[in-house]
Amino acid sequence: MDLPIVVGVDGSEPSMRAVDWATDGAALRGASLRLVYASLWERYEGTSLAQDLDKPDEQVRAEDIVATAARRAHSRRPDVEVTTDVLPEEPEYALVRESRTAAALVLGSRGRSSLAETLLGSVGVTVAGHAYCPVIVVRGSHDNRVRTGARRIVLGVGEKPADAAAVRFAVEEAKRRGVPLEAVRAWRCHPLMTGEPARLHKERAVEELGAALQDVPADAEVHRRTVGGHARRVLLDASADGGLLVVGARRREGHFGLQLGGVAHAVLHHSACPVAVVPQRA
Structure with a gap:
């Protein structure tokens, strides 16, 4: 059922x-x-x-x-x-x-x-x-109305891309709505680090993004994007014209405190579009 x-x-x-x-x-x-x-x-x-x-x-x-x-x-x-x-x-x-x-x-x-x-x-x-x-x-737009119409699904991919449930959910939502999925991975390095160190951070982000999406069906329309900056700000910017922002939240058995990461907490409060928090059981 x-x-x-x-x-x-x-x-x-x-x-x-x-x-x-x-x-x-x-x-x-x-x-x-x-x-x-x-x-x-x-x-x-x-x-x-x-x-x-x-x-x-x-x-x-x-x-x-x-x-x-x-x-x-x-x-x-x-x-x-x-x-x-x-x-x-x-x-x-x-x-x-x-x-x-x-x-x-x-x-x-x-x-x-x-x-x-x-x-x-x-x-x-x-x-x-x-x-x-x-x-x-x-969440609605800045005038507090629910966004309507076909807009892409935005998926936030973390540093440890183990949120398979969030990936599956985002892919399924995009397919149902007939819209593309934009998978976003933010990366950061010290502001004074340029050149080779920054390039390595970006390359690692690309690899982690690829690992997170390795099981996505071939017929899914997925746009991959790595962006330099703090994950909270990167995802909030991406939400400005998104239809749904999807983030994962890891759940630990036997842990009774609030199991919600800092990025998920921030986008729940400030996203410009609806937010889906998808639990991932350890």
């Missing part, structure tokens, strides 16, 4: 734009869509009940949010099967658990709280750092 694409919704406009993105993605994959609202409303609402419904006010609001999101998805892609759920628990835990049985997990770039209005927000960072499936954070 094919796994669904799961979307975390909270009623904010960014989460509704995530529904739009995920609905289109589900249509491309031939997958179903699962819309989830998670909140420990008892902590904030106490036992206050909505009049005549015998339910907590926040639960009634949550059910209305997922119903609105479902109507939005159905209006956008009537052929996509949509299910909804309201979970009375912390969103971080609920969404990480959902990621165990999802093809991908999609989130908006910001949530409803005032804290979440700055950068990505703690829920998105936590989920991206612990999820079992690819997490897509739907």
Whole structure:
């Protein structure tokens, strides 16, 4: 059975734009869509009940949010099967658990709280750092709108190109969308080092990029690019006209801290296009 694409919704406009993105993605994959609202409303609402419904006010609001999101998805892609759920628990835990049985997990770039209005927000960072499936954070352009139309997929290749899952994900996304894949490897050397040392750094970057892409199917359209500079800045620049930026995140079994590298953390906060963080299990 094919796994669904799961979307975390909270009623904010960014989460509704995530529904739009995920609905289109589900249509491309031939997958179903699962819309989830998670909140420990008892902590904030106490036992206050909505009049005549015998339910907590926040639960009634949550059910209305997922119903609105479902109507939005159905209006956008009537052929996509949509299910909804309201979970009375912390969103971080609920969404990480959902990621165990999802093809991908999609989130908006910001949530409803005032804290979440700055950068990505703690829920998105936590989920991206612990999820079992690819997490897509739907960032928009500078005017905060979701980018539409056919744009290339950008893949960030690290110094240790062992992120096979991220490569596979990026290749598959590019094929589904009928767009090229641009694989980018940033390299750096000391500013005072020129000539032969710089050339060696660049040559090593080319070799590492080739190693990362060695199993890519021959029929995939892949553009390889090595760029001098810090990986964060190189990838953020590449995101300016990208349709999706894909980066890997290594997961270590038995490690309970946030498993999200510095580059992934930076692009989640500042990318100009949606970002996919793809976990790679050791």
